[in-house]
Amino acid sequence: MERWETVDIGIIGGTGPAGRGLGLRLAAAGMSVGIGSRDASRAQEVVAGMVETWGSRLKGSITGGANEQVAAAGMVVLATPWEAAVTTVRALEPALRAKVLVSMVNALVREGREMLPLVPARGSIATAVQAAVPGTAVAAAFQHLPAREMGDLDAGIVADVLVCADDPSATAATMSLVERIEGLRPLDAGGLSQALAIEAFTAVLATLNIRHRAHSTLKLAGI
Numbered sequence: 711m712e713r714w715e716t717v718d719i720g721i722i723g724g725t726g727p728a729g730r731g732l733g734l735r736l737a738a739a740g741m742s743v744g745i746g747s748r749d750a751s752r753a754q755e756v757v758a759g760m761v762e763t764w765g766s767r768l769k770g771s772i773t774g775g776a777n778e779q780v781a782a783a784g785m786v787v788l789a790t791p792w793e794a795a796v797t798t799v800r801a802l803e804p805a806l807r808a809k810v811l812v813s814m815v816n817a818l819v820r821e822g823r824e825m826l827p828l829v830p831a832r833g834s835i836a837t838a839v840q841a842a843v844p845g846t847a848v849a850a851a852f853q854h855l856p857a858r859e860m861g862d863l864d865a866g867i868v869a870d871v872l873v874c875a876d877d878p879s880a881t882a883a884t885m886s887l888v889e890r891i892e893g894l895r896p897l898d899a900g901g902l903s904q905a906l907a908i909e910a911f912t913a914v915l916a917t918l919n920i921r922h923r924a925h926s927t928l929k930l931a932g933i
């Protein structure tokens with residue numbers, strides 16, 4: 711049986727493209743990763759597919775389990791749809807207490823060939839999540855990475871990852887996590903209130919991608 715507390719990174723809602731892509735890159739970099747789902751058997755199926763395709767390229771490991779199980783990992787990432795973010799973390803609060811939780815969640819809606827940002831109560835999903843689990847140090851990061859490329863180890867990715875958090879230890883831990891992935895550069899973007907602009911900017915990137923049939927990401931000049 712998996713000892714979930716020894717897993718490096720647990721990804722809640724990890725069976726979607728975003729969580730799978732991040733988990734794959736972290737496992738390729740040598741970390742032990744738990745992919746979480748509301749249904750443990752679904753997570754195990756998803757992981758079996760990932761290992762079948764990429765197993766020989768993984769320096770670390772990937773395991774599938776229930777969200778409750780992967781939330782026991784040393785550090786946790788939230789990768790659910792925005793509508794589910796607050797209720798999901800609230801239900802997992804005891805497991806998340808005194809840990810770093812990284813939200814990669816964006817609140818967006820599509821209108822024709824445009825993605826529009828929704829502004830949630832408290833300004834961003836990350837700040838709403840922080841309010842839901844006050845005993846957890848929430849950071850926001852990874853919102854701008856294209857899931858499809860992250861999930862393809864043959865796709866080179868070069869990107870800046872903006873990291874924000876109110877707790878400096880959450881910023882530091884998240885920046886170290888970003889650094890594990892080749893091609894990604896973490897940038898400390900300040901406190902969690904910056905998540906409002908960071909999450910909303912994803913709508914601009916996604917709209918560019920729709921209009922230009924691209925999979926762009928963020929790379930800042932001058933820094």
Ligand SMILES: NC(=O)c1ccc[n+]([C@@H]2O[C@H](COP(=O)([O-])OP(=O)(O)OC[C@H]3O[C@@H](n4cnc5c(N)ncnc54)[C@H](OP(=O)(O)O)[C@@H]3O)[C@@H](O)[C@H]2O)c1
Nearest residue numbers: 723725726727728747748789790791792794815816853857
């Ligand atoms: N797609 C991208 O390129 C990308 C990039 C960066 C960030 N993001 C953000 O990352 C998050 C995940 O993106 P995604 O494209 O992977 O999303 P997704 O496929 O729609 O959802 C991810 C997973 O969340 C779980 N889920 C769905 N509805 C739920 C609910 N009501 N309650 C609890 N869990 C639920 C599902 O897992 P189970 O059914 O197995 O529980 C699903 O596989 C989003 O907030 C997105 O904005 C996406």
